[in-house]
Amino acid sequence: MATSRQELRAEETKRAILGAASELFAERGFDTVTMREIAKVAGCSHTTIYLYFKDKEALLHQLSMAPLQALHAQMEAILGDQAMTPEERLKFLSRIFLHFCLSQKTMYTVFFMTQTSRVDESEPTLEIQKLRNQLFGLLQQAIAGCLPVGLDDAQFLAYARIYFFTLQGIIGTYTVSEEPYERVLERLTPTFDLAMEVLLAGCRETAKTRGV
Amino acid sequence: MATSRQELRAEETKRAILGAASELFAERGFDTVTMREIAKVAGCSHTTIYLYFKDKEALLHQLSMAPLQALHAQMEAILGDQAMTPEERLKFLSRIFLHFCLSQKTMYTVFFMTQTSRVDESEPTLEIQKLRNQLFGLLQQAIAGCLPVGLDDAQFLAYARIYFFTLQGIIGTYTVSEEPYERVLERLTPTFDLAMEVLLAGCRETAKTRGV
DNA sequence: GTCATAATATAACCAATGGTTAGTCGACGT
DNA sequence: ACGTCGACTAACCATTGGTTATATTATGAC
Structure with a gap:
């Protein structure tokens, strides 16, 4: 675990994305939740999500x-x-x-x-x-x-x-x-x-x- | 049935729209069919559909x-x-x-x-x-x-x-x-x-x- | 026949969606 | 100090359902 400062940051946003998506998906289902919504809850731009997950479906699978x-x-x-x-x-x-x-x-x-x-x-x-x-x-x-x-x-x-x-x-x-x-x-x-x-x-x- | 020439035409496009939508919906379901697709099959612009049907859902109901x-x-x-x-x-x-x-x-x-x-x-x-x-x-x-x-x-x-x-x-x-x-x-x-x-x-x- | 009117149709547009690209900004090793 | 690299994002794209302003065409009055 070479936790440099940026690695930490990356880890954190990734966690935030997963957390946000997890809540939203569980509550409202896959289709009705948008990437921008997830991003807003996670506190990042929706494009950032695509850094860590290939697409919406990959995010679902990971979760x-x-x-x-x-x-x-x-x-x-x-x-x-x-x-x-x-x-x-x-x-x-x-x-x-x-x-x-x-x-x-x-x-x-x-x-x-x-x-x-x-x-x-x-x-x-x-x-x-x-x-x-x-x-x-x-x-x-x-x-x-x-x-x-x-x-x-x-x-x-x-x-x-x-x-x-x-x-x-x-x-x-x-x-x-x-x-x-x-x-x-x-x-x-x-x-x-x-x-x-x-x-x-x-x-x-x-x-x-x-x-x- | 006061079938003036324009009424006839209107009737015909309406029928074309219903026919196209009917086929497409039956075959592929509601969500995956787009209004523009229906229009293309019906031979009109997608906006024309909205002359005869309030929205996509109304079209579904009618059908x-x-x-x-x-x-x-x-x-x-x-x-x-x-x-x-x-x-x-x-x-x-x-x-x-x-x-x-x-x-x-x-x-x-x-x-x-x-x-x-x-x-x-x-x-x-x-x-x-x-x-x-x-x-x-x-x-x-x-x-x-x-x-x-x-x-x-x-x-x-x-x-x-x-x-x-x-x-x-x-x-x-x-x-x-x-x-x-x-x-x-x-x-x-x-x-x-x-x-x-x-x-x-x-x-x-x-x-x-x-x-x- | 000519012209106003009304019906029919559409091109241009809107906001939202999932997704991509080019580029910004800060941290890190040298 | 500086150049590279990783994290991030603004601007963009195509597609979606839907609206609006506009063009086209048939109809009816004169």
């Missing part, structure tokens, strides 16, 4: 990595907790995932607006894409643990998709809504929990009647 | 009314068809609704991006808002017909919400995807049908264990 990794760790811990039944694990995981996405509006973009992280680009996208897929993988594992054994791959994939559709629907609905996420959670946590129960029960029920 | 009304009629017919069981009706309705939304990307905006039709504005929004709510109402009725009687309002509302979440999830997923909707349908119609079955089975199953 998302840490929270996503934390979420990943948390989810892995839950998935490995043998004190819970598979069903409890799935419900807990879903809940964590939902709360995480609802508390950070930018996550809707990260997870579901895939055009933000297209496959054609080179590297910077890849890391977050990988993490994203790992997270979906964990959810898939949790789902797998709750379904009867003997399902073929296609059937299992279909159930996993249906689960993801519902998650995306919830997150999409309340990411766009103006209601603060605390109130959404307060009002609708029982509904979200019920949704997970419904899905689980429905998957099991239909699996019964569709060949083991 | 959406007819298809939505057609959908409404179709859905009402299905809902009133006593030759089907309630479950068949719900599944059919859901299918129709999904196919409709997937075939017209602009419908995602109309139905789910509620900021497009906020409550604060005066009139022009209201009509489409009303129609939208009617459509959701029909789906709700269909759901109600499939659930055990004796559910209290809150419980029923929760189930309806869960249903809508899944629909929005599906539509959101494939509205942003680049895959042409014909291929999506071909690939995933069975999954969509399964989703509706899962939801239905899950609702019934959980309703059993939660008081009547």
Whole structure:
């Protein structure tokens, strides 16, 4: 750490930018926040941001990595907790995932607006894409643990998709809504929990009647 | 119809604009299409569009009314068809609704991006808002017909919400995807049908264990 | 036919957006 | 002291949705 005076300064503005962007993105989502707004909160010119981040999307990715990794760790811990039944694990995981996405509006973009992280680009996208897929993988594992054994791959994939559709629907609905996420959670946590129960029960029920 | 020569011309450009916008919106969605693009396809200046439509949103609404009304009629017919069981009706309705939304990307905006039709504005929004709510109402009725009687309002509302979440999830997923909707349908119609079955089975199953 | 009027259309413009370029200013090593 | 280099930014660009002043053209009165 050769912290010369200018390096310190650079570090500080970078931190200020990340802090400002983090707050604004989490609160209002990716699209509605402008680079100039971030700059104003960070106390610099909007062009300065481009010194440290390739573009708005890169800023989003940089900001998302840490929270996503934390979420990943948390989810892995839950998935490995043998004190819970598979069903409890799935419900807990879903809940964590939902709360995480609802508390950070930018996550809707990260997870579901895939055009933000297209496959054609080179590297910077890849890391977050990988993490994203790992997270979906964990959810898939949790789902797998709750379904009867003997399902073929296609059937299992279909159930996993249906689960993801519902998650995306919830997150999409309340990411766009103006209601603060605390109130959404307060009002609708029982509904979200019920949704997970419904899905689980429905998957099991239909699996019964569709060949083991 | 006092069709003077200028009225004819006006009518024609208006039709051209509607046609161009209709195609472009359906194919690529509301946000990604620009007024200048529409104008170019319609063969006029982008400012001309503002002669006939207040703004981009008004154009969207104008375009959406007819298809939505057609959908409404179709859905009402299905809902009133006593030759089907309630479950068949719900599944059919859901299918129709999904196919409709997937075939017209602009419908995602109309139905789910509620900021497009906020409550604060005066009139022009209201009509489409009303129609939208009617459509959701029909789906709700269909759901109600499939659930055990004796559910209290809150419980029923929760189930309806869960249903809508899944629909929005599906539509959101494939509205942003680049895959042409014909291929999506071909690939995933069975999954969509399964989703509706899962939801239905899950609702019934959980309703059993939660008081009547 | 001629001329005023009104409808139709558009070019020029505006502010905001994400992003780039050329250049300023202060710190650092020599 | 001085030249280089890093941090920063003002001025700029193209694109967006939208407005305004202006041109063009058809219509109707005389």
